[in-house]
Amino acid sequence: MTDTIDLAALTAWLYRFQQLAAENRSHLTELDSAIGDADHGANLDRGMAAVVAALDEAPAAAADELFKRTGMTLVSTVGGASGPLYGTLFLRLGTSLGAVESASPAAFGAALRAGLEGVVQRGKAEAGDKTMYDALAPAVAAFEGAAASDASATDAAHAAFAAAVAGRDATVPLVARKGRASYLGERAVGHPDPGATSTALLFQALDETLATTPAER
Amino acid sequence: MTDTIDLAALTAWLYRFQQLAAENRSHLTELDSAIGDADHGANLDRGMAAVVAALDEAPAAAADELFKRTGMTLVSTVGGASGPLYGTLFLRLGTSLGAVESASPAAFGAALRAGLEGVVQRGKAEAGDKTMYDALAPAVAAFEGAAASDASATDAAHAAFAAAVAGRDATVPLVARKGRASYLGERAVGHPDPGATSTALLFQALDETLATTPAER
Amino acid sequence: MKKLINSPDDVLVDSLRGYAAAHPEVTVDLGSRVVFRTVPKAPGMVGLVSGGGSGHEPLHTGYVGLGMLDAVAAGAVFTSPTPDQVQAATARADFGAGVLHIVKNYTGDIMNFEMGAELASAESGTQVETVVVADDVAVEDSSFTAGRRGVGTTVLLEKIAGAAAEEGQDLASVAALARRVAAQGRSMGVALTSSTVPAAGRPTFELPDDEMEIGIGIHGEPGRSRVPLASAVEIARMLVEPVLADLDFTGAPAVVLLNGLGASPLIELYLMYGEVAKLLEAAGVQLARPLVGNYITALDMAGCSLTVLRADDEILRLWDAPVATPGLRWGA
Amino acid sequence: MKKLINSPDDVLVDSLRGYAAAHPEVTVDLGSRVVFRTVPKAPGMVGLVSGGGSGHEPLHTGYVGLGMLDAVAAGAVFTSPTPDQVQAATARADFGAGVLHIVKNYTGDIMNFEMGAELASAESGTQVETVVVADDVAVEDSSFTAGRRGVGTTVLLEKIAGAAAEEGQDLASVAALARRVAAQGRSMGVALTSSTVPAAGRPTFELPDDEMEIGIGIHGEPGRSRVPLASAVEIARMLVEPVLADLDFTGAPAVVLLNGLGASPLIELYLMYGEVAKLLEAAGVQLARPLVGNYITALDMAGCSLTVLRADDEILRLWDAPVATPGLRWGA
Numbered sequence A, B: 001m002t003d004t005i006d007l008a009a010l011t012a013w014l015y016r017f018q019q020l021a022a023e024n025r026s027h028l029t030e031l032d033s034a035i036g037d038a039d040h041g042a043n044l045d046r047g048m049a050a051v052v053a054a055l056d057e058a059p060a061a062a063a064d065e066l067f068k069r070t071g072m073t074l075v076s077t078v079g080g081a082s083g084p085l086y087g088t089l090f091l092r093l094g095t096s097l098g099a100v101e102s103a104s105p106a107a108f109g110a111a112l113r114a115g116l117e118g119v120v121q122r123g124k125a126e127a128g129d130k131t132m133y134d135a136l137a138p139a140v141a142a143f144e145g146a147a148a149s150d151a152s153a154t155d156a157a158h159a160a161f162a163a164a165v166a167g168r169d170a171t172v173p174l175v176a177r178k179g180r181a182s183y184l185g186e187r188a189v190g191h192p193d194p195g196a197t198s199t200a201l202l203f204q205a206l207d208e209t210l211a212t213t214p215a216e217r
Numbered sequence C, D: 001m002k003k004l005i006n007s008p009d010d011v012l013v014d015s016l017r018g019y020a021a022a023h024p025e026v027t028v029d030l031g032s033r034v035v036f037r038t039v040p041k042a043p044g045m046v047g048l049v050s051g052g053g054s055g056h057e058p059l060h061t062g063y064v065g066l067g068m069l070d071a072v073a074a075g076a077v078f079t080s081p082t083p084d085q086v087q088a089a090t091a092r093a094d095f096g097a098g099v100l101h102i103v104k105n106y107t108g109d110i111m112n113f114e115m116g117a118e119l120a121s122a123e124s125g126t127q128v129e130t131v132v133v134a135d136d137v138a139v140e141d142s143s144f145t146a147g148r149r150g151v152g153t154t155v156l157l158e159k160i161a162g163a164a165a166e167e168g169q170d171l172a173s174v175a176a177l178a179r180r181v182a183a184q185g186r187s188m189g190v191a192l193t194s195s196t197v198p199a200a201g202r203p204t205f206e207l208p209d210d211e212m213e214i215g216i217g218i219h220g221e222p223g224r225s226r227v228p229l230a231s232a233v234e235i236a237r238m239l240v241e242p243v244l245a246d247l248d249f250t251g252a253p254a255v256v257l258l259n260g261l262g263a264s265p266l267i268e269l270y271l272m273y274g275e276v277a278k279l280l281e282a283a284g285v286q287l288a289r290p291l292v293g294n295y296i297t298a299l300d301m302a303g304c305s306l307t308v309l310r311a312d313d314e315i316l317r318l319w320d321a322p323v324a325t326p327g328l329r330w331g332a
């Protein structure tokens, strides 16, 4: 339990996301086979592996450095649609947080909001387009809402994860209007969106990281 | 039973061979799949179908015309190794018999010998190379031998058929030295040669034709 | 998965290494996975850059050379290249007169090229124009979605715009021409089998032995419909009709590409061209320039696609101009 | 069987019809299935004729044109053409200075070309020389058998002898050159999958998912051994070693063809070329002229073959001479 999120926790979040991306690599690729081009798992895994490799070499000294490096690495190793989108998300997180060593739940919520706005700017997705937006937007809103009512970072992350999962699941019945799945028309119905699924993993990583003490991580 | 072979019998022989080629098309192709390129049945069937189609249009007036047209048709419709070989066999039969309307067993034996020589000239096969030669050579020898000891044409054909079958069966344990099967080395052992098998059908057709009266055919 | 590869992760770099060894007239930077002409164009000429996921060869790497592209950013298999790759390719194609980006309409390609153009402009002041190819009539055209996929017209556009750049036209003219070509090309494909992405290790989709996918995308994206396997005549009709329904191709000469998707032999592609040509001619299309073969592929997918470009004298003149690339060559 | 065809019996004629429609510079006589240049060579020039079973496209039909062949007799799929086809092709290539027959070493091809040459000589007095290509090192060389199969060297020979004929060399010179090329080329292939002959309707041989056939023939004839699927590096070794063991390729420039058998995508062929080139260079072979792509195929077989030709300055000069055919083109 913690009320500010320190650099170690932010860094641990990224490491945990990398683990989840690696573990879910084939699951994500399978989802992308159904309505895309069978590479989302490989893309994300390649990108996050590069991120932690860079962090292993030289840990970041502040939040902006941490997330800008993460964003740049994703942009330059992933390719595809998810590279610029996740890359922009992290770049904006860094810019919003600035050169701090810890962030309050409110500041982190604002940073997530900035990240979401970057994703929208890049990809022009709207709610219900069946993209990562559909998991990201409710997760960001849930985190912000919890922070606004003075919840702990742990509780805010827990609420955000729950909202991301619900958002992910809500993509199942949708027809896609953005990305590769949009070619499918009605045939995309019945499948969760791969990007929304990986976004839920991002918040699962945040939730798990903030629910554990530094010693447990 | 007959002691000379008339034009009707020679023509009936070709029709019967066409029937046997059609009936054995997939069998011959299967044998050729095992040690060749899976087309001997299709090749022979295509060729003999063209031969009888031509004879249906205009029956031949003499033995040389009959066999030269047969040979030319085979040469120009079969392709592959068997086209020139069967084609040459029939061309030489025609040349050897000349413009006759019937042939004695001795004359027909000499014609078969000429045909065999043509096959050897064209294909350079020797005994034991695992080719149609291995059925053709003993069949020709048997026919000649019977004719020399004054056997009837019917008996000579019967002996030739038996020799062809024995020759065909003797190809089974051989390694091939000519044709496509020669690429196989030891792997050709255990399979009968497709061309020897079709040559046995040629003598089966002769035997069946000469053993029946014109009315029975 | 039966492939002539070492490991799924090394396919692209190993293949680019072989490509470089086979073609001294192009240079491959294996670090950035950027392919460019060994002898660059003269200063003052417009540069042409394309790129995208790999696995569509000869597109795009095979079209670097005289009369076509100057540089290509080669992404991972079926994955668009990254912005820094696009920036590096753009730098190789910047001869002081601006660079045209030729981008197939996929979300990832669009975003990565956009960011690459931003980087090129910010860091070296390169003027970049972008043309987007979205010619696949299998997908419904809509401004509310990602829109149509970019497929076969890309090949024709790279040739035609490349000729214009090679003869010294300025960026505005080359870009305008490229947009005209993009607007006048239409494509439709059919898959008999799925491709297998090396990293995935198994076919992207299951297709029963007696079915085919009409309107397939070059990454194995599903098409309009899955139908029983049909004869070439019927397949030709299923490709020609939606193309002709989408644009009027009469009254102008046409460039026609009958393209193999990777695993269909040439004997079948020519056969398909024969059937397609009959239908197009019957519909009043003038078949001015036919092209048959593997030009934009989908790894080891069996099948083909049809592209028809409504041309004019100027486009045909540029089409006929000399081209000397590993993937397309004549007149030089 | 998944193929872009109408019916197995019509594959060849339907495909030739499409080929003719796509290439006005060649003419196809659909009756005799003979392909020839629309504009014949000048009187007094040597003509080049080849042919064989179909299903190996672009070989041979794709190599009719300037700097290569004059006429081709196209047999049924995987079945050699008949003597009258050979005679008809020879007549199309007879410009009064004799005709060279380029024949791949298969019993059927040899005999049908022999009879075709006899007919041409008897009926029109055409002087015919014949060169036989027998370059497949997978088969043991022996004068007691049918000998080696003719494969990839055929492509190189048709180009090189074609250039010699195009520059006006006489029949004796062209034939001597062709025999030199035939003697100095060696090939070895590998299949990952079987091809399917349309008339047969199913794969010619069964190959388990984890095995490959080393030393395959272009009609699916079995090779030297069936081995577990291996990496590109190992496959390259299995192709390079028997080729180098059969002829000394050091101390002279080499033309190297890394050929696709029909269903293997270009990304894999370039990858294989990279591995093969490394091994050849390490063995001291000078890779003077590389060629990578589908040049002599086996219908829809996945796999590749390697051909190495020991060249010299004269051969390289002729290799570099302009060629303009649907299947091979440069300098024109």
Ligand SMILES: Nc1ncnc2c1ncn2[C@@H]1O[C@H](COP(=O)(O)OP(=O)(O)O)[C@@H](O)[C@H]1O
Binding pocket: A032, A036, A037, A039, A040, A041, A043, A044, A079, A080, A081, A082, A083, A085, A119, A122, A123, A124, A125, A130, A131, A132, A133, A178, A179, A180, A193, A194, A195, A196, C079, C080, C107, C108, C109
């Ligand atoms: N315009 C967009 N806005 C937001 N997210 C998008 C957009 N287009 C695609 N995505 C997301 O990207 C995911 C696919 O990522 P990935 O498979 O890595 O890239 P690609 O589609 O290029 O292969 C989709 O599942 C979707 O969530």
Ligand SMILES: Nc1ncnc2c1ncn2[C@@H]1O[C@H](COP(=O)(O)OP(=O)(O)O)[C@@H](O)[C@H]1O
Binding pocket: B032, B036, B037, B039, B040, B041, B043, B044, B079, B080, B081, B082, B083, B085, B119, B122, B123, B124, B125, B130, B131, B132, B133, B178, B179, B180, B193, B194, B195, B196, D080, D107, D108, D109
């Ligand atoms: N040199 C030869 N001499 C005699 N017979 C031969 C020779 N080469 C091949 N054959 C015969 O031809 C048969 C194969 O005929 P076919 O399959 O129709 O032609 P191809 O081998 O060209 O496909 C073989 O089974 C063999 O009996």
Ligand SMILES: [Mg+2]
Binding pocket: A032, A036, A037, A038, A039, A040, A080, A180
């Ligand atoms: Mg994807």
Ligand SMILES: [Mg+2]
Binding pocket: B032, B036, B037, B038, B039, B040, B080, B180
């Ligand atoms: Mg055969």
Ligand SMILES: [Mg+2]
Binding pocket: A037, A039, A080, A081, C078, C079, C080, C108
């Ligand atoms: Mg992708």
Ligand SMILES: [Mg+2]
Binding pocket: B037, B039, B080, B081, D078, D079, D080, D108
């Ligand atoms: Mg054959």
